[in-house]
Amino acid sequence: MSTLHGHPRTTTRAGTKRRSFLLGGAALLGLSATGASAWALDRFVIDHTEIEDVAAYEAASSSSSSAATATATEVSVGASTYTSSATSISIETVSTGSGSDAVTYHVADVVLSDATALRSAFADNRYGTNITARPSEIAQSMGAVLAVNGDYYGFREDGILIRNGVIYRDEGVRDGIAFYTDGRAEVYDETTTDAHSLLDAGVWSTCSFGPSLVDGGAVIAGIDQVEVDTIFGNHSIQGYQPRTAIGWVDDAHYVMVVVDGRDEGYSRGVTLPELAGIMVSLGCQCAYNLDGGGSSAMYFNGEIVNRPSNGGERATSDILYIAMGA
Template identity: 45%
Template sequence: MKNASKSRRMPVWAMIITDTILMAAAVGVFMLFDYVMPHSGNTNGTVVAQVDSQTENTFELPSASKNSDTDSSSDDSETSSQDSSSVATSQPTVTTTAPQTEKKPKRTTANWYDNTGTDQYESDQNAISSITNASVTSEQIDSYTGDDAEITIYKKSVGEGSEKITYYVADVYVTNAGVIKTAFANDTYGKNIKSNVSQMARTHDAIWAINGDFYGNTEEGIVIRNGVKYRDNLNDADVCVLFTDGTVKTYSADEFNADTVIALGAWQAWCFGPQLLDGNGNVLSSFNTTTYLNSSNPRSAIGYCEPGHYIFVTVDGRNEGYSKGATLSELAAIMSDEGCKYAYNLDGGKSAMMYFDGEIINQPDGGGRDISDIIYIGG
């Protein structure tokens, strides 16, 4: 006689459901730990560069230059009045490239839906022309003058209706590269450690700040901040480097060599991109990016004019009639119009935020989000 109490074997369908639930739970725990929970990098980094404000790599601020010009002009007023009739006012040469037929970007399965795996996307000449040939509305909304930095903030817009783009420009002059600083959320290097831009800015007594490259969203890429190297496990993204002599250069993944830039005095290095201009102010013919990043989005970017002079831009977006956001081609054209030689795309979307004198001055998508790092200038 069989024991009626003997346990019965679980049906196959129940086993499949149970295994599926357990597997989903395991994946969920892994993703929670790897992509959500903060964990410190447990490193203080390695010092690779220092900026001495007393060295030869110092630059004159515009106000100092104006004062100097005023003093010298008073001494030379008699001479200049005699020669003024023979001096013609010089005008900058402007070269306009005729619009070309739009070339559709390549699309691959690997980068269609997410930001993994970069590819070369040709710049959109029609979009570039729509910026360079358009009338730009500009309003100065604030400024700051200190001993080591001068900052002028502009709100600008181009286009109309559903094509309107609104962006904020910080025209920055500093006395040396060390004035441009960076900060980590909670002053801690690591993954998924986040804070809001305003909190990080206030912690460091910043007069001005902008979001960085969100280095803490991944474990790949170069990270050099304030002359300290935290990691250099490279990926396929472009790199932007600010050197101690005040110069800025952008690199493709193939061009970049960590040892080389460190030997040259890398003060800051960001890894997001892509690079936008060719070093002479011209828009690149293609961008090393993904489909999603190549479309219209809120943006932040850093631009280089000359040692001691930099342009930072934050583009609002996803708000039709106020600002649609910018494609990479449009952003590159904006940076070129601002007089930049090199320019580099920082993290964007909800991360695109600019802070000045105690508050966020742009209109971030969805109110913005917590991020891992900022670029700032102390007050």
């Protein structure tokens, strides 16, 4: 999530987690458990686990019975490619401009025979708020060959959240993206529907961050004015930023893009209209902005492909991934 978005950053993984929370530009460390400080700690720092074992929870859910379980054959992994009897992935790094106008982004082109092979995973296999891990840790725990950071669902308590055929949250407030079991995808207004209606219509997973970038193969107007999660310390996602986006091209054909940023001479980052333009250039019929800034990360075959703006991976709450063997 952009540093314009206040949320906890894990600075140690062993023992008790020490986190700094950026709130209005000030780092609040060692807050006393009184008044506003106690509220901030509880809301943004302290882990709140609602489901202890997500894998078991999803396995027990009848709505997840369509999950991809078959192991693909003829698996081959190259430096920037993955192919199997069911899946094709290719990774490309694109650089444009120079000096202060340089931009570098990474594209994962994904074609699946089973759309449910596009999966989500939560940090530490737990569901709740403020539960985080590095994207590579989550990816490795799931045996992923490809992953990008998700929507940082654990920073908020609203939105429509369906993952791997299971409803986790049903409080529509913003734009979302829905991925269907039949290989379709669409951007939509969460306030016009509900999670059960989406599930009944064949939705496999949703993300709730935004804004929507592309619809009908065209850049959506006004995205350069959108604010996301307009709460204290979290007012804007505009300007040149590192970005993560996912787009849908056609039947079970997806594009994941991570744009590096805040690194003059290598990549300044992009605006939301620029990101939307990239997605259109890649053939996306619809596309959606995911968590960005220091959270932006692309993982492939054991390594982080991009250069996170924090100088290393930032812990986040979730990923979207393709498993090795899918």
